Amino acid sequence: MSDLTEEYERRTPESRRLFEEAGAVMPGGDTREVTYFDPYPTFVEEASGCTLTTADGEELLDFLNNYTQAVLGHAPPAVVEAVTERFARGNGFAAPTREATDLAERIVERTPSVESVRFANSGTEATMNAVRAAIAHTGNDHVLKLDGAFHGTHDTVLVGVTGDGRENPGIPRNVEERVSTVPFNDADALVEAFERLGDDLACFIVDPIMGNAGVIPPRHDYLETARDLTEDADTLLVFDEVMTYRLAEGGAQERYGVTPDLTAFGKFIGGGLPCGAFGGREDVMAVFDPVRGSVTHSGTFNGNPTTMAGGLATLDALDADAIDRINDLGATARDRLDEVCADADLPVQVTGDGSFFNVHFTDEEVVDAATSTTGHESSGGPTEQFFLALRNRGVFVARRGLMNVSTPMGDAEIDALVDAFEAALSDVAPAVAAEVD
Ligand SMILES: Cc1ncc(COP(=O)(O)O)c(C=O)c1O
Incomplete structure (x- = not known):
């Protein structure tokens, strides 16, 4: 020892x-x-x-x-107060509450690429639903992601998560067939991947700074290249800002000046209570509208008012x-x-x-x-x-x-x-x- x-x-x-x-x-x-x-x-x-x-x-x-x-550190008093107050008035109804709208408005104000947003319970659910929206919107089902990127624990994004080709025994093999990976910060590899896959791609999902792979910032122009290629291929650019939203009021997309089609949020977005959010272009998010769209998105705890109150108090403090x-x-x-x-x-x-x-x-x-x-x-x-x-x-x-x-x-x-x-x-x-x- x-x-x-x-x-x-x-x-x-x-x-x-x-x-x-x-x-x-x-x-x-x-x-x-x-x-x-x-x-x-x-x-x-x-x-x-x-x-x-x-x-x-x-x-x-x-x-x-x-x-x-x-x-905000642990037990920040303003968040503790907001959460306690909201929970004491009853929590968890099968009905919308004003707190979810307030938090959605706050995210939309801070993040110009986000016109419309939905809540979930984790960063995993956020990236899962963003990818699902991309598949529904484009009609394609191939997903491109980075070698070694962690976007949570749903099947699609676990492909290539270790970055070293190791197998992931719990994932159906046919999921691996519809996910491809590229190394971060290699614009040539990205161009090549789009030449090969562009017509079949639902989205390219990328964390603008690779967080769990070692907090690796993007090289100059890498994210712009990703934006250009996704636009040219008529597919969607999804930013996983679960970690990077802390970098500016509008997250890494504001810090680096690149606008994605969809964004996934998590971590502090619910004030320390389990929460995720995903949002972006209104025409894409419309797939979740029960009147106009047809993609199922439900969850007992989605938009839970106590969680929403925690998120609001947190974003108030994180100016x-x-x-x-x-x-x-x-x-x-x-x-x-x-x-x-x-x-x-x-x-x-x-x-x-x-x-x-x-x-x-x-x-x-x-x-x-x-x-x-x-x-x-x-x-x-x-x-x-x-x-x-x-x-x-x-x-x-x-x-x-x-x-x-x-x-x-x-x-x-x-x-x-x-x-x-x-x-x-x-x-x-x-x-x-x-x-x-
Ligand atoms: C960049 C990124 N995306 C997604 C996730 C998944 O979030 P969660 O653990 O809330 O499911 C994480 C978690 O660390 C993350 O860092």
Whole structure:
């Protein structure tokens, strides 16, 4: 057992006990694959602002924020108040409520490409329904996506999710026949894919910054090329802004100046309650109109008023000033982490944009899933060890090295991250050097 694991186990006996108890009734001891890490994950009791309190009584500085969901930090008072007030007046009717319209209006105001929007319960449902709308609208059923892109857990988008050709045993084989993948940031490969598939394509779905593959920003013109090709092929460009909507009031599409036909939203869009949304051109979204269209979209919890109230309170707080502030803090963090990496004499770098970023243990330029070290690195590799080293030093990030800034953070939290990052790099230096040899 490594020193890092030994130290982790010393700190977390109660998490181990809870994990063993959970494992008796849930495969893998949890109900969400991404929370697992070796030897067992930390159980969290509660959280406030940017601090997590664990079952072992530790306090961790949260730079993961539930994979970018908790953009206002944990238990933000205005959201807690709005949600509590709405829930107390009754929740969950088989009837529309004014809160869904209010949140839809807010998204439409902030996002010029979105003329019409629907709500669902997760980012998965958001991308699933966006793809379904594209298929219904175009009459085509082939979907193009990026190698290694994660858009949730429905069949279509799980094709190619690992980016390394690994099989995905739960997916019907015939789904793979109608999904193709291309590497991110390679305009030539995209042109070639459109020459081959253009007439059959329902859509090209892309996260404008590849989030889960390692927070990889788009190269200059890549998204414009995607826009031109989809337009020429008379097919739809779908932006998955589940993670990137935090980058500007109008998301990555505003930051990069490219207008998609459809957009998927998630994470903070319901104020921390389970929520997704998808929207875009009115003529495309009309497929969901029970009078004009014929695509089924229903769900017991769609547009749940408490969730909608949480989303409204969150978007109220996440105005342009708040976004500028966390983007600036993110830029400062990246600059300072770049310096730490440059001084470390190790193959390590940080990628990202705005308020989110990722560490990669490589010298090669990270432009796609193949050059990212988050997806294909073996379990126990440098990124995972680095994660554990940071965790032992009181900073919680993703096991794959994803980090992001929340609004309660300030200079003190960036200082704490940079200090822990530098120390954790020393902790893993021998392992990284061995991996490189
Ligand atoms: C870019 C992206 N799309 C879709 C999803 C799926 O969202 P959910 O986990 O809410 O189903 C995620 C989740 O992390 C994501 O990062």
